[in-house]
Amino acid sequence: MSDSFHTAVVTGAGRGFGRAIATALVAAGTGVVGIARDERELRAVSEELGEGFTPVAADATGEALARSVIREHRPDLLVLNAGVMPHMAPLHEQTWETFSRNWHVDTRHVFTWTRAALLEPLAPGSAVVAMSSGAVVAGSPLSGGYAGAKAAIRYISGYAAEESDRAGLGIRFVALLPQLTPATGLGAEAVADYAARQGVDRDAFTRGLQPVLTPEQVAKAVMDVAGDRDGAPAYLVAGAGTRPLD
Numbered sequence: 001m002s003d004s005f006h007t008a009v010v011t012g013a014g015r016g017f018g019r020a021i022a023t024a025l026v027a028a029g030t031g032v033v034g035i036a037r038d039e040r041e042l043r044a045v046s047e048e049l050g051e052g053f054t055p056v057a058a059d060a061t062g063e064a065l066a067r068s069v070i071r072e073h074r075p076d077l078l079v080l081n082a083g084v085m086p087h088m089a090p091l092h093e094q095t096w097e098t099f100s101r102n103w104h105v106d107t108r109h110v111f112t113w114t115r116a117a118l119l120e121p122l123a124p125g126s127a128v129v130a131m132s133s134g135a136v137v138a139g140s141p142l143s144g145g146y147a148g149a150k151a152a153i154r155y156i157s158g159y160a161a162e163e164s165d166r167a168g169l170g171i172r173f174v175a176l177l178p179q180l181t182p183a184t185g186l187g188a189e190a191v192a193d194y195a196a197r198q199g200v201d202r203d204a205f206t207r208g209l210q211p212v213l214t215p216e217q218v219a220k221a222v223m224d225v226a227g228d229r230d231g232a233p234a235y236l237v238a239g240a241g242t243r244p245l246d
Contacts, residue, residue, distance in 0.1 A: 004227055005077040005127070009033045009069055011060040011109060012082035014041030016184035017131065020215030021079050021222050026052035028223065033073050035060050035082070060109040066116040076126040077226055078117060080110045080153075083131070085186050086143035088193045094144045102149035110153045114160045117171060124170030127226040130157045134179040134236060137245075142193050150177075154234055161233050174225050177245060178237040181213040182206055211239030 008025050012018035013034030022032045026049045033054045036042050042055035054073075058065050060082040069075075084105040087098035110130045117128050133140075133150035140147040157175040164171040182191040182202075195205035206212065221242045225231055232244035 004125075005030045007031045007033065007073050007075045008077035008079060009035065009073065009075045009113075010079045010081060011035045011113070012131075013055075014038050014045060016186070017178070017215050017218045018079075018081040019045055020219040021081065022053060023049060024216070024219035024223060025077075026050075030077070033069060033075065035065075035069070061105060061112055063112050063116070066113045067120070070116055070120050070122070074123070076123055078113055078122070078126075078128040079222055079226075080113050080128065080130040082106070082109050083186070085189065086140075086146040088142050088189060089144070090142060091144075099144035100149075101144065102146045103152070106146075107149045107152045107156075110156055114156055114173065118160060118163055118167075118169070121167075121169050122171050126170075127172040127174065128157070128160065129222050129226050130154075130173070130175045132157075132175045132177045132234070134177045134238070136177055137236065138180075140190075142197060143190065158233050172226075172229070173233065174231065175234045176218070176221060176225065176237050176242075177234065178218050178221075179213050179239070180209060181239070182209070183212060183214050209239070213237065213239040 014036035039057035135147040234245040
């Protein structure tokens, strides 16, 4: 359970899933270091959550940032949630720059923090939860390399778990794969685009996603899998609950 963690780092903490995760952790008594690029959004989260939340306005892909935050705050939980909005267009309307956007942010930041967690290392009993995506399973033909970038995150978590076991570090690495939801900014845009692609309105498309996944459910999933010492390395998160992917 989350009360076994003293300090967590949450990337992408300014909005959406990250904000909900930070809120749930602080409510459970875990101190949270929240990282995001938007200082204004972080300030709003800090004002809401109070002394339990430490805002750090920075680019989460930075290697020096990951090392310094881990050394200064000694977290026993990392939640790697930062990401960028994919360029929404079919394959032939993408460029390599738009297609690879999520590799440069989502995947890179998970690689950076995962590597730092192994090299420092985090203390035995720590957990690293990386946010992948249900697009790994279902595909995402309108979002360029998004599904592939998120699949790489799942693999990075699995590779890191193996290295932790080999070195006897006692660090757990878990990937979460949340299903598409209109409850976040990224998801709302994707829902609108996929509805248009199918020639239906947004509400009709959303009915196919029922029960709709909420940020609060994702936050609960993070807390549950982070504290599950015997759990699987990857979980699919849908509105109806969380289940091991493998």
